[in-house]
Amino acid sequence: MNKLTLTRDINGKIRLLGALPRVMSRCGDGFIPELTDDYLISESAWPKFSRIAGPIVRRFAVESPDIDQWQQGSCTYSALMHNVMQRRAAMGMDNVLLAQSTGYAFDGVTGSGELIPRRYDSGMALDVAIMIGRIVGGAPASVIDPFDWKRKNWPDNWRVVAYRNSIDKWRDCSRDMKYIVSTLCNGLPLLHGYAGHSRMLVEFDSDKNRFGYKGTYGSDWNEDGFGWLSWKQVDEGRRKYGTFCPITVRDPIGDGDVPVKEVT
Numbered sequence: 001m002n003k004l005t006l007t008r009d010i011n012g013k014i015r016l017l018g019a020l021p022r023v024m025s026r027c028g029d030g031f032i033p034e035l036t037d038d039y040l041i042s043e044s045a046w047p048k049f050s051r052i053a054g055p056i057v058r059r060f061a062v063e064s065p066d067i068d069q070w071q072q073g074s075c076t077y078s079a080l081m082h083n084v085m086q087r088r089a090a091m092g093m094d095n096v097l098l099a100q101s102t103g104y105a106f107d108g109v110t111g112s113g114e115l116i117p118r119r120y121d122s123g124m125a126l127d128v129a130i131m132i133g134r135i136v137g138g139a140p141a142s143v144i145d146p147f148d149w150k151r152k153n154w155p156d157n158w159r160v161v162a163y164r165n166s167i168d169k170w171r172d173c174s175r176d177m178k179y180i181v182s183t184l185c186n187g188l189p190l191l192h193g194y195a196g197h198s199r200m201l202v203e204f205d206s207d208k209n210r211f212g213y214k215g216t217y218g219s220d221w222n223e224d225g226f227g228w229l230s231w232k233q234v235d236e237g238r239r240k241y242g243t244f245c246p247i248t249v250r251d252p253i254g255d256g257d258v259p260v261k262e263v264t
Contacts, residue, residue, distance in 0.1 A: 018196040020125040022242040027174045035171040041182040047206040049185035054203030060090040061202045061214045065097035076124040078216040079198035083246045098138030099146035101162040137166025169248035174238045183245045193241025
């Protein structure tokens with residue numbers, strides 16, 4: 001394994017980094033509501049809308065600050081933060097680096113909102129990350145140190161700041177590939193897992209039947225931080241790990257949510 005897939009826990013022991021299969025929800029159970037059919041775009045229109053929406057989503061993904069999971073830890077929470085930053089940038093909000101406010105130090109949330117310390121640190125499921133992300137979010141790197149995943153020097157108000165930088169409503173797009181393609185054609189990114197790793201899907205290439213994604217290894221990785229997955233790989237991933245769409249972004253002053261506008 002290369003250095004990008006390894007880091008050390010609080011006791012200095014090597015731990016694996018990766019996405020775990022979805023564990024808290026199943027498509028259609030209501031834990032994370034499914035995407036509604038009014039988002040669906042007919043297959044015949046996929047080429048047209050993908051050519052319109054793909055470059056838009058990728059542009060905001062390129063411009064949003066880079067996260068390197070080797071610095072911050074969790075690929076799953078890093079990919080989730082990509083989704084938050086992408087949507088905020090696309091909607092004209094601040095374009096600062098949001099440091100993950102949980103990462104691999106915590107793997108759950110109690111009913112009162114307290115984070116549960118992780119004991120066996122082998123990864124994080126996407127549905128767990130969404131649950132934590134809705135409660136915790138991400139704080140600007142100017143507020144918390146992205147390298148301080150043990151949270152030794154974070155300010156007392158970090159939760160308040162991080163909560164304002166989160167996505168309130170997610171939708172499960174895992175039931176069928178048509179939901180994944182239609183979501184991207186609507187100009188919305190996706191949190192997706194495949195082969196033990198999480199990514200943010202940003203576009204569908206109808207000509208080559210593949211999907212572009214922003215990785216979690218920084219802009220020096222691969223094609224300026226981006227890569228491609230085949231139809232088969234995305235299909236396998238949505239079955240095992242799930243694929244989720246950010247719908248509603250909290251506004252920066254915390255007095256309401258800002259709805260996402262779809263591509264027309």
